[in-house]
Each structure stands twice: as C-alpha cells, then as structure tokens.
Amino acid sequence: AQSVTQLDSQVPVFEEAPxxxxxxxxxxxxxxxxxxxxxxxxxxxxxxxxxxxxxxVKGINGFEAEFNKSQTSFHLRKPSVHISDTAEYFCAxxxxxGYQKVTFGIGTKLQVIP
Amino acid sequence: NAxxxxxxxxxxxxxxxxxxxxxxxxxxxxxxxxYRQDPGMGLRLIHYSVGEGTxxxxxxxxxxxxxxxxxxxxxxxxxxxxxxxTSVYFCASSYGSQSYGYxxxxxxxxxVV
Numbered sequence: 001a002q003s004v005t006q007l008d009s010q011v012p013v014f015e016e017a018p019x020x021x022x023x024x025x026x027x028x029x030x031x032x033x034x035x036x037x038x039x040x041x042x043x044x045x046x047x048x049x050x051x052x053x054x055x056x057v058k059g060i061n062g063f064e065a066e067f068n069k070s071q072t073s074f075h076l077r078k079p080s081v082h083i084s085d086t087a088e089y090f091c092a093x094x095x096x097x098g099y100q101k102v103t104f105g106i107g108t109k110l111q112v113i114p
Numbered sequence: 115n116a117x118x119x120x121x122x123x124x125x126x127x128x129x130x131x132x133x134x135x136x137x138x139x140x141x142x143x144x145x146x147x148x149y150r151q152d153p154g155m156g157l158r159l160i161h162y163s164v165g166e167g168t169x170x171x172x173x174x175x176x177x178x179x180x181x182x183x184x185x186x187x188x189x190x191x192x193x194x195x196x197x198x199x200t201s202v203y204f205c206a207s208s209y210g211s212q213s214y215g216y217x218x219x220x221x222x223x224x225x226v227v
Contacts, residue, residue, distance in 0.1 A: 041220075043206075101159075102216070104156045105156055106156040
C-alpha cells in the first residue's frame with residue numbers, strides 16, 4: 001500500500017521569503033509524485049509532477065520540487081513567496097498501475113504574511 | 115474551455131433526503147473520479163470510472179452510488195443523506211495514464227442537517 005505524509009499542517013512565512021513544504025511517501029513500487037494547489041473555495045490544480053528522469057522538477061508559479069528516492073521525499077520549494085501563494089498544498093503519489101490509484105496527503109496550508 | 119464542471123455548488127439536505135451531484139467534463143477524458151474532502155483528512159476516493167458504462171468503488175463508497183452513462187458525465191448519488199456525509203465533494207478526470215495528472219472541478223459543498 002502507498003501512503004503520503006505531509007509533515008506540516010500549516011506553514012506561515014513572510015512575503016518574499018523562501019519556503020519548503022515537506023512531503024514523504026511510502027510505496028513498494030516505482031511511483032509518480034504530484035503537488036497540487038487549492039486556492040480558497042476552488043478545486044485542486046496541478047502544480048507539478050515527477051514521473052522519471054531529472055529529480056528536480058519545475059512547475060507553475062515558480063515552484064519546484066526535488067525527488068529523493070533514498071529519503072522517499074518530494075519536498076516543494078519556492079525561493080520567494082508572494083501573497084498570492086496563500087493556499088493549501090497537497091502532495092500525492094500514484095503507483096501508476098491498474099486504475100492509477102492516487103493517494104493524497106492531508107494538505108499543508110501556506111500562509112504568506114505581508 | 116470549461117474543463118470539469120460540477121453542479122450544484124452548494125446544497126443543504128435534511129437527513130434521509132436523496133440527491134444527485136453532477137460532474138461534466140469536455141476534455142474527452144476516460145477516467146473520472148469522485149472525492150470527498152474533510153478537514154484533517156485530505157481527499158478520499160468515493161467511486162471512480164475507467165470508461166463509459168463502468169464504475170468501481172474507492173475507499174469510502176458506503177452510502178453513495180454512481181453512474182456513467184455518457185463518457186462526459188459522472189453522477190454521484192446519495193440515497194439517504196446522513197450528517198456524516200457533510201463534506202466538500204470534488205469530481206476529477208484524467209486522460210488515462212496517471213502521468214497526466216487530474217483535472218478537478220470547483221467542488222460541491224454539501225451540508226446534511
């Protein structure tokens with residue numbers, strides 16, 4: 001069985017400061033990894049994904065994530081956040097098999113402070 | 115380009131009432147999913163469909179039924195609503211391979227009183 005752990009439920013950060021949102025996963029097979037963002041009262045939007053190849057993945061809005069197989073992590077980073085980045089961020093893992101079941105983490109709320 | 119459209123956006127039901135949530139996608143996606151989102155629990159899969167006419171149970175299917183009579187539509191039914199079904203419901207679709215990721219609708223906020 002696969003699982004996802006988002007280590008922080010809330011992360012406050014000042015505007016223009018860097019941020020890292022942590023995600024660890026467990027799976028017995030090769031995985032696909034995703035980060036989604038949910039703005040208030042909206043659905044989830046795909047931010048970036050890791051399928052294979054380069055372990056550093058770049059996404060929309062200046063976010064990037066690094067896949068670390070040995071530490072089973074897929075942390076999300078941004079070097080300088082903006083007020084508009086205030087949202088909830090979900091890490092997700094898929095084993096790519098069958099119906100491509102996706103398991104979501106419980107989310108991390110990023111609050112950018114002016 | 116609408117993507118995934120959910121109706122209604124809000125609904126209040128009395129315990130025991132029934133209702134149907136509609137999800138429509140215009141991207142010709144094969145896979146469609148219904149999730150519920152609850153505080154502190156993330157998203158949990160209720161039912162999913164891998165193509166027109168097919169449905170399957172997810173993690174938390176009890177109390178829900180689904181139908182996919184047309185490729186573009188995926189309906190979620192609550193037979194007899196219970197307060198435990200108060201939640202935000204999201205529909206999602208994907209092209210096929212999970213490598214494309216999901217496209218989500220904007221959600222339906224359901225309250226059962």
